[in-house]
Amino acid sequence: xxxxxxLPSLTSREGGGGPVVSTVALARxxxxxGWETEIWATGYDLAHRVISADKxxxxxxxxxxxxxxxxxSPALGRHIQENLASFxxxxxxxxxxxxxxxxxxxxQPGLGRALCLLHVHGALHPWALxxxxxxxxxxxxxxxxxxxxxxxxxxxxxxxxxSARQWRLDVPFWVIPNFVExxxxxxxxxxxxxxxxxxxxxxxxxSRFHPVKRLVDLCEVFELVQRDLGDVHFAFAxxxxxxxxxxxxKAVQRRALRNVLMLGHCGGRQKWELLADxxxxxxFSIQExxxxxxxxALAAGCPVAISTGCNFDEVSEYGAGLVVxxxxxxxxxxxxxxxxxxxxxxxxxxARRLVSERFTKERVVRQYMTLAEEAVRNLRATxxxxxxxxxxxxxxxxEGRPVHTNHPHSAPPSSHRMxxxxxxxxxxxxx
Numbered sequence: 502x503x504x505x506x507x508l509p510s511l512t513s514r515e516g517g518g519g520p521v522v523s524t525v526a527l528a529r530x531x532x533x534x535g536w537e538t539e540i541w542a543t544g545y546d547l548a549h550r551v552i553s554a555d556k557x558x559x560x561x562x563x564x565x566x567x568x569x570x571x572x573x574s575p576a577l578g579r580h581i582q583e584n585l586a587s588f589x590x591x592x593x594x595x596x597x598x599x600x601x602x603x604x605x606x607x608x609q610p611g612l613g614r615a616l617c618l619l620h621v622h623g624a625l626h627p628w629a630l631x632x633x634x635x636x637x638x639x640x641x642x643x644x645x646x647x648x649x650x651x652x653x654x655x656x657x658x659x660x661x662x663x664s665a666r667q668w669r670l671d672v673p674f675w676v677i678p679n680f681v682e683x684x685x686x687x688x689x690x691x692x693x694x695x696x697x698x699x700x701x702x703x704x705x706x707x708s709r710f711h712p713v714k715r716l717v718d719l720c721e722v723f724e725l726v727q728r729d730l731g732d733v734h735f736a737f738a739x740x741x742x743x744x745x746x747x748x749x750x751k752a753v754q755r756r757a758l759r760n761v762l763m764l765g766h767c768g769g770r771q772k773w774e775l776l777a778d779x780x781x782x783x784x785f786s787i788q789e790x791x792x793x794x795x796x797x798a799l800a801a802g803c804p805v806a807i808s809t810g811c812n813f814d815e816v817s818e819y820g821a822g823l824v825v826x827x828x829x830x831x832x833x834x835x836x837x838x839x840x841x842x843x844x845x846x847x848x849x850x851x852a853r854r855l856v857s858e859r860f861t862k863e864r865v866v867r868q869y870m871t872l873a874e875e876a877v878r879n880l881r882a883t884x885x886x887x888x889x890x891x892x893x894x895x896x897x898x899x900e901g902r903p904v905h906t907n908h909p910h911s912a913p914p915s916s917h918r919m920x921x922x923x924x925x926x927x928x929x930x931x932x
Contacts, residue, residue: 805823
């Protein structure tokens with residue numbers, strides 16, 4: 502089975518964040534399970550990515566793009582038109598992007614011969630539709646008919662499915678969550694590195710700095726907690742160099758928060774050391790699909806206090822934390838967790854059990870592959886597919902074609918007009 506994932510970007514710097522991390526992880530899982538997998542994406546500046554040489558990573562093609570919202574890439578569009586027919590399964594990610602448009606158009610019955618899945622990543626939530634709403638209403642004139650022709654829409658939970666159905670879609674929905682792979686770390690290493698005593702509460706936020714995350718409201722929550730408990734440390738992990746990051750920094754000062762760590766981008770071992778040493782994890786988003794940060798906190802055994810908009814009903818179901826709707830309720834919930842050591846231990850145990858039963862790599866990859874394999878068989882029967890064409894073994898490095906490189910750390914071509922850079926391995930920023 503040949504599978505391709507089409508992404509607008511592979512860098513957190515260009516708004517990738519959770520969807521990039523979860524998509525690359527899924528692609529790697531599928532590849533490890535034996536299916537031939539590729540990633541096609543765009544990148545304005547290849548130097549913004551971190552490239553690893555892991556053997557399990559799928560082959561990746563990176564094309565230049567213009568603009569950081571629509572991610573317009575003629576080279577990617579040509580590559581999709583010329584090569585999509587050789588794949589069994591096409592995964593289009595991020596609805597409001599040029600790559601998703603071209604993938605859905607080319608994979609329509611009569612043009613392509615592949616199963617086409619659209620991964621919306623929360624793009625059809627009411628808040629997301631309202632954000633830049635005028636632009637999205639224009640885009641929807643083209644995109645909505647194409648979405649109604651895909652073979653299935655992948656959502657991360659039932660709430661996201663309910664939101665997506667409000668967009669008048671008459672297609673099957675696949676509910677497949679993201680998974681997490683915890684990294685074993687030594688407990689206490691983060692506190693030691695930042696001089697935080699073992700018994701002092703550490704409240705952690707790992708988040709993109711964006712208005713949808715309501716980090717300014719979290720600063721109000723933390724003020725109430727600090728007023729109640731006194732000696733508390735706070736850690737914000739995420740790139741705060743944007744305009745909203747400056748707004749959050751002003752809120753930290755206005756609320757007179759003490760002992761605040763602004764860590765910037767935090768990935769890999771540093772992120773897992775932070776989560777392992779945190780007393781409670783907080784997220785107060787307006788809306789989430791399936792938050793990678795919450796899932797990672799649960800996997801680290803950290804109790805969570807989250808908003809209803811995070812769409813993580815399993816937290817309440819398993820007793821792994823608290824789900825609230827208001828700033829006072831969030832503050833009261835955090836104080837309750839911090840004051841009750843027995844409650845924290847129980848929540849920590851429940852959090853690990855939740856992840857082990859619902860969000861493991863083996864479970865999620867098997868669910869995806871089972872659904873996809875059955876759908877491909879059904880489409881071959883109904884559309885009369887025969888044997889799929891064998892892809893070419895090599896492509897000449899001409900204009901509009903991928904440029905090959907045998908070394909994962911080869912320097913990118915100096916001209917921005919390059920068509921693409923073929924890589925044998927990829928490590929997306931954000932881990």
